[in-house]
Amino acid sequence: MAPILLNSMATVTDLSQSEFIIHEPPLVTDQVHVMNPHLETMKEDILYHFNLGTNTHNLPEMFGDIKFVCVGGSANRMKSFAQFIHQELALSGNIDDITDICEGTDRYSMYKVGPILSISHGMGVPSISIMLHELIKLLHHAHCHNVVLFRIGTSGGVGLAPGTVVVTDKAVDCFFRPQFDQVVLGKVIIRSTELDEGIFKELLQCSSELDNCPTVIGNTMCTHDFYEGQGRLDGALCSFTTEDKMEYLRKAYNTGVRNIEMESTVFAALCRACGLKAAVVCVTLLNRFDGDQISTPHDVLVEYQQRPQVLVAHLIKKRLGLII
Numbered sequence: 001m002a003p004i005l006l007n008s009m010a011t012v013t014d015l016s017q018s019e020f021i022i023h024e025p026p027l028v029t030d031q032v033h034v035m036n037p038h039l040e041t042m043k044e045d046i047l048y049h050f051n052l053g054t055n056t057h058n059l060p061e062m063f064g065d066i067k068f069v070c071v072g073g074s075a076n077r078m079k080s081f082a083q084f085i086h087q088e089l090a091l092s093g094n095i096d097d098i099t100d101i102c103e104g105t106d107r108y109s110m111y112k113v114g115p116i117l118s119i120s121h122g123m124g125v126p127s128i129s130i131m132l133h134e135l136i137k138l139l140h141h142a143h144c145h146n147v148v149l150f151r152i153g154t155s156g157g158v159g160l161a162p163g164t165v166v167v168t169d170k171a172v173d174c175f176f177r178p179q180f181d182q183v184v185l186g187k188v189i190i191r192s193t194e195l196d197e198g199i200f201k202e203l204l205q206c207s208s209e210l211d212n213c214p215t216v217i218g219n220t221m222c223t224h225d226f227y228e229g230q231g232r233l234d235g236a237l238c239s240f241t242t243e244d245k246m247e248y249l250r251k252a253y254n255t256g257v258r259n260i261e262m263e264s265t266v267f268a269a270l271c272r273a274c275g276l277k278a279a280v281v282c283v284t285l286l287n288r289f290d291g292d293q294i295s296t297p298h299d300v301l302v303e304y305q306q307r308p309q310v311l312v313a314h315l316i317k318k319r320l321g322l323i324i
């Protein structure tokens with residue numbers, strides 16, 4: 001059956017017309033678009049996994065000034081990013097006083113430093129997807145505008161030296177398609193994963209102003225698994241040969257894929273569908289043509305993980321007029 005186009009305000013009845021529905025996003029504007037008419041009828045919205053809510057918290061007062069949101073898998077990374085950006089912006093106060101806004105739940109951690117929100121999202125599409133639904137509603141309830149989102153993460157490199165930062169051009173699925181498929185009421189909704197060209201070019205320019213931050217623009221493949229799903233030979237299961245793996249990686253490389261991680265497609269799709277500008281900035285921990293195990297010493301991995309943070313912090317400081 002041919003795909004049909006679904007605009008953002010289509011009703012559920014439209015879903016019965018096709019197995020495959022391509023979701024048309026709104027134009028990116030300065031507003032956060034929540035694409036859900038049901039929200040307007042709710043007396044209260046409980047952001048359960050953040051332990052926040054519209055009746056229990058003054059979201060505009062708490063978050064109304066947010067301009068940048070940085071997300072990454074690990075709670076510790078996002079805490080250190082909050083402390084790092086606090087120092088970079090030379091804000092007053094002690095970095096040890098930056099507390100987890102979501103401390104009432106252990107699902108995600110959230111830190112606010114001036115106009116920057118730093119949030120952990122766990123591993124994989126379902127985990128970041130839940131976080132993003134609540135984050136986008138939070139930004140909406142807080143009346144935020146002109147917000148840019150960054151995923152600052154780690155990845156496996158495809159034909160790149162370990163430690164290279166990849167700024168994502170297109171987030172692609174494991175068939176190398178720039179799309180995210182969401183099953184809704186038993187039907188597949190296809191959403192575009194195109195990212196904002198302006199921001200990834202700005203990030204590339206920022207990288208050229210930094211020492212020790214080798215950066216390329218490339219496609220990022222998002223998988224639903226770290227082991228077999230990323231063509232690793234070292235999982236508890238493996239159903240393919242070394243040659244099969246190499247052929248898949250070569251195919252990926254030839255379509256423009258330069259790194260592999262586990263959240264970029266849904267991140268790009270949800271941000272785009274809600275009119276938010278976004279960028280994916282992930283460092284490579286290894287070159288997958290050379291192996292599967294991450295055997296790099298811990299201190300080197302820590303330094304690699306800081307590269308996306310340094311790059312995004314540089315862009316934020318430029319945008320805030322703190323450096324020219």
Ligand SMILES: O=P(O)(O)O[C@H]1O[C@H](CO)[C@@H](O)[C@H]1O
Pocket residue numbers: 072073074122123124152153154155226261262263
């Ligand atoms: O570095 P983070 O953000 O955790 O992301 C990457 O690392 C995890 C796998 O180790 C996956 O979630 C992958 O996307």
Ligand SMILES: O=c1cc[nH]c(=O)[nH]1
Pocket residue numbers: 154155156157226230260261262285
């Ligand atoms: O190979 C890697 C490394 C980090 N994260 C991934 O998803 N894959």
